[in-house]
Amino acid sequence: MACMSVLTRDEAQTRAQLLDVHRYTVALDLTTGDETFESLTVIRFAARTGADTFVELKPAELRSVVLDGENLDPGTLDDNRLPLKNLTAGEHELRITASMRYSRTGEGMHRFTDPADGETYVYTQMFMDDVQRVFAAFDQPDLKAVFELSVTAPEGWTVLANGITEHLGEGRWTAAPTPLISTYLVAVAAGPWHSVRTEHRDLPFGIHCRRSLAPHLDADADEILDVTRACFDRYHEKFEEPYPFDSYDQAFVPEFNAGAMENPGLVTFRDDFVYRSAVTDTERQTRAMVIAHEMAHMWFGDLVTLRWWDDIWLNESFAEYMGYQTTAEATRFTDSWTEFGVVRKAWGYDATSAPPPTPSPRRTSRIPPPRSSTSTASPTPRAPPRSASW
Ligand SMILES: [Zn+2]
Numbered sequence: 383m384a385c386m387s388v389l390t391r392d393e394a395q396t397r398a399q400l401l402d403v404h405r406y407t408v409a410l411d412l413t414t415g416d417e418t419f420e421s422l423t424v425i426r427f428a429a430r431t432g433a434d435t436f437v438e439l440k441p442a443e444l445r446s447v448v449l450d451g452e453n454l455d456p457g458t459l460d461d462n463r464l465p466l467k468n469l470t471a472g473e474h475e476l477r478i479t480a481s482m483r484y485s486r487t488g489e490g491m492h493r494f495t496d497p498a499d500g501e502t503y504v505y506t507q508m509f510m511d512d513v514q515r516v517f518a519a520f521d522q523p524d525l526k527a528v529f530e531l532s533v534t535a536p537e538g539w540t541v542l543a544n545g546i547t548e549h550l551g552e553g554r555w556t557a558a559p560t561p562l563i564s565t566y567l568v569a570v571a572a573g574p575w576h577s578v579r580t581e582h583r584d585l586p587f588g589i590h591c592r593r594s595l596a597p598h599l600d601a602d603a604d605e606i607l608d609v610t611r612a613c614f615d616r617y618h619e620k621f622e623e624p625y626p627f628d629s630y631d632q633a634f635v636p637e638f639n640a641g642a643m644e645n646p647g648l649v650t651f652r653d654d655f656v657y658r659s660a661v662t663d664t665e666r667q668t669r670a671m672v673i674a675h676e677m678a679h680m681w682f683g684d685l686v687t688l689r690w691w692d693d694i695w696l697n698e699s700f701a702e703y704m705g706y707q708t709t710a711e712a713t714r715f716t717d718s719w720t721e722f723g724v725v726r727k728a729w730g731y732d733a734t735s736a737p738p739p740t741p742s743p744r745r746t747s748r749i750p751p752p753r754s755s756t757s758t759a760s761p762t763p764r765a766p767p768r769s770a771s772w
Contacts (some may be wrong), residue, residue: 384701388437390510391690394522397435401520403427403527404558408517411534412572413553418481419491419504423517425476429469436463438511439518440490441480445723448477448631462514463684478518488639490515491570497635498594498671500564502536503573505650507643509689513565523625524689533557535572542571544647546586546612546629559647569645571633577601581613583618585625591634594681595656599634602657609670610715613677616712617704626685632673644679644701651676667715674713675705694710702726 404426411420425437440462447454447464458465466476483503484493490512495502505517513519520558533555541547545558546569560568576596579588589606590648599606610632614625627647639650655669678701688697706726709718 387463389522390552391692394524394690397520398524400429400431400433400435402430402524403520405528405530405574406517406519407530408568408571408572409532409534410516412432412539413534413536414481416484416493419484421478421480421517422480423476423519424471425478425518425520427476427527428473429471432468432470433463433465435469436465437476437478437518438462438514439464439478440481440482440514440523442483443481445479445481445658445710446477446691450474450517464518470480476518478536482516486637487513487772492635492637494592494636496592500595501574503571503592503636504574504575505633505638506569507570507638507640507650508566508568508645509564509643513568516568516570519565521565523564523566523687523691526564526687528559528562529568530559531557531568533570533572538574539572540590542569542575542588542590542631542633542648542698544569544645559684561626563646563684567684567687568643569643569648569650571635571648571650578607580607582614582630583728586629586631587611588629589634590631591653592636593657595634595653595658598658599655603662605666605668606673608630609673610677610710612712613674615702616708617677617681620644620704620708621681621683623685625680627680630677630680632676637721638722642676644676644683646684647675648682649673654727663715664721667721668707670715671705671709671711671718675701678708717729 407424409422414420444456444459447456448523449466457564473595474743482491484491487561489509491504491506493502494503511521513521531543535555537553543557544560547555547557549555553730573592576588576593576599578599579586586608587607589599589603629647631648632651633648634651634653634656637654638650642649642651651721688690688694706718706722709715
């Protein structure tokens, strides 16, 4: 049985010294059936010296590989690694077409059909190495690039992405190119979303959920957007660095297997945060804190990014610190540190008293699920997470 090769830190360092990745042009076709979608990736990059290297991909079927106009043999794909042999120094263009599988595990491109109304939604979760389930990539956090995305979706769907999206007609969408970002931060969410849109500081802001939750999102839209605007303004005061992306969308997505994910310009949250019944103010405070935490990552995590995963502790700890602090400073939840002291601090004690993590970098939840009774879909155990990360 094939076991996907996990990139080691040494391999990542070697590849980062070799490559300068400029731009990914990615075209996804989401209209080809329930099981798979089509994925075309064009990667423009430079090699600093002549060397062998590889690009990662986990396709259902690898259709073609063209490097600088020359066909390579798709049969050379070994697990998730496609070798690029005898690469010469200088500029290159790699063009890969493949059919990719939708997932039902929250990894890569998750596909969900709502039992309430039969509507279908897809969204990505690329952390840590799941971009390879969606398109071909030199998949490590320090090989940042510009991502230019286009999507063909069923008619009636809305496509959200890191950059502002535009509908060209007949289900064809493009997203504005991103600034330099890491592969694990690319995001797409597509479906017949219910959206509440506004503008703040001349940037489009939106919140989105599946249609069947629309009344519940609408009921809380003012509160969610108030928290969003207040935190956004407070971060500008604190960081003195303009928000680095062109829009701020927050999508509450179904069957998300973590709590939330800080994709630049398109934060995803588990849709248990769209409350469907009366909740306590503590739960509303938790949601506000998660909004603030993810927004902190726009600067610390997304604009400035860890070189390798061993610095995730700093990425998450700082977002957590900023999240609680900014919630207390800028929103009506002025005593958010009490929750931290009662709940989150104990997770820290638990983590520091536990054995060190195993060497395997396989996934842990990016963010633990909310501790509300509405959280039923998560595979994460109820015990405090081993990782203190949110
Ligand atoms: Zn975080």
